[in-house]
Amino acid sequence: MGITMPGITMAQVAPAAALPDFTGIVQKNAPAVVHVEAKYSGRRPKNSAGGQPMQGMDPGQAEIFRRFFGMPMMPSPEEQAHTSLGSGFIISGDGYILTNNHVVDHADVVTVRLQDRRTLTAKVVGTDATYDIALLKVDATGSLPTVSIGDSRTLKPGQWVLAIGSPFGFDYTVTQGIVSAVGRSLGGGDQPSTSFIQTDVPINRGNSGGPLFNLQGQVVGINSQIYSDTGGYQGVAFSIPIDLAMNAVDQLKAKGFVTRGMLGVEIKPVDEDVVKALKLDSAKGAIVVNVTPDSAAQKAGLQSGDVILAFNGHDIVQGTDLPPLVSLTKPGTSVPIKILRDGSEKTINATIGAMPRNQNEQSALGKVAPSGGSSALGLSVENLDSATRSQLGLKAGEGVGISDVTGPVAAQAGLQQGDVILMVNQKKVGTVEAFRAATANVKPGDTVLLLVRRGDTTNFIGLTVPNGKDE
Known part of the structure; x- marks a missing residue:
């Protein structure tokens, strides 16, 4: 005899039966996931402990787990200053392994532990800090289990994904979630050339370098970073797209570094x-x-x-x-x-x-802009002498200098005396007269776009003239 609940229809409960079963993916791929341990003769580099850039459990918690729950890969508090823990995955049967650069950066000795409990010494074939990729190589008897590589370009927000790794030293921990966003920039920083996969998969310290799988059991990303105020998982994790990583792998194998x-x-x-x-x-x-x-x-x-x-x-x-x-x-x-x-x-x-090695191409979200002038924009300008132009690397006839900020429009935009205006609404200005002509018809409600140089930084600044006496 069927049982129904008041106010609930079968159509509302049916979707629960459609939830994916991840067991097949885990059984097939877990043997190709490895635990990575890096040892340092001195104190390990900042953010090298897996799960960058957050903090893990405090030393007291770590010691309790190590002593009472038999965690051989969890270092004691004394060892933590010289040890980095992370995850990785085998991409070819002859022993090539992918992980994060920040897991093994500057390590003296790197070892990996397989699911069958073998511990192997790994050679660091090559690393790339910009992509946060490291390629390792181990020598083992027989062919090693490998993961299947997918296509991260096909990922869409809302798709199921899961991770296998070693958070806090707990080997072969499986967590799942969905893709929250793709093409996510983390604001320039050290990795401007990476469009991250954002997920809500629980990722913690020790997951770094581990694989992110789609429902076809293919690796689509490398778990790299979390966003957290406390050091623990808060539902925002970032993975490096596998397409980018494999591009780096081919170059690391061939020459030991990545060209961009x-x-x-x-x-x-x-x-x-x-x-x-x-x-x-x-x-x-x-x-x-x-x-x-x-x-x-x-x-x-x-x-x-x-x-x-x-x-x-x-x-x-x-x-x-x-x-x-x-x-x-x-x-x-x-x-x-x-x-x-x-x-x-x-x-x-x-x-x-x-791109020259060790240089990042970044979006310049730069700085701000520079007697005649414009009362509507609230600034006065003056011609530049040849010495100033030479110092700024400008040619003759390029730019006018802000001699004074006279009104709220320019002041609120952050313009300062000494800034140099190179263009007004995409038109070059090199004299006070040219600036006056370019701004002569500015009226209330207009937005004027200035290209401004301050020091060695150049940026576009938009100035909107208030529309009305009370604005």
Whole structure:
């Protein structure tokens, strides 16, 4: 006899039966997941303990687990200063293993432990701090179990994923969740060339370097970071896309380091001020703040003020979309770049250069801008002398200096005396007269876009003139 609950229909409870069963994925792949331990003769580097950049359990908790629950891989408090714990996974039967760079960075000895309890010494074949990738190699008798590599580009928010790793030294711990977002930038920092997979999979210290699987049992990411105020899991974890990681693997095998493409531009996201000033339909794209001399961008004809809409066929929805795409492009490749200039779309081709090693291509979210002047904008400007231009690396006829901030519009935007204005609404200004002409028709309600140099940083600043006496 069936039992029904008041107010609940079968249609409402049916979805519970459709929840995925992860046991097959775990049984197949757990043997290819390894525990990684790195030893240091001195104190280990900052953020090397797996689960970067958060703190783990306190020393008292760690000691209780180690002593009373028999955790041979959990170091004592004294050992923690010289030990880093993490996870990894075997990508080929001949012993190549992927993990995070921050797990093994500067280690003297690296060992991995397999599910069959074998402990093997690992050689660090190569590392890349920018992608936070490390490739290890172990020698073992017979062919080792391996994971299957998937396609992280097909991931969509809402899809189920699971992780296998060693949080706090608990080997082969399985956690599951969903993809929360893809293409997530963490704000520049040390990894501007990585668009992370964000998940709500419980990830903690020791999970770093472990695999993230899709429901097909394929690795789609490498668990790398968590966001937490306390050091514990709070529902926000980040994984490196496996496509990016495997690109790095091929290069690490071949030459021991990773080469990235470089366009040679500083960019800024298209914000509301840029949209207003340039009368754009949306805030999509990345606006070029500065072009590096003799770079691929300069040779292709890119200019300050251009809005990059697409790179090599990929739409640039937000500014942070561009660095990873450029980074993954092989130097010497010619790619089409769709831009918006003076209200018209056009496509130019750029031959991508090579980024110098140990240098990151970042979106420049830069600084701010610079007697004549504009009362509406609240600033006065003056011509630059040749010595000032030479010091700033400017050519003759480039830029005017802010001699005084006279009103609230410029002051609220953070403009300062000594800043240099290079462009007004994408038009170059090199004299007080040119600045006056460019701002002569500014009226209440208008937004004016200035390209500003302060020191060695250049940025676009939008100034909106108040519309009414009380604003």
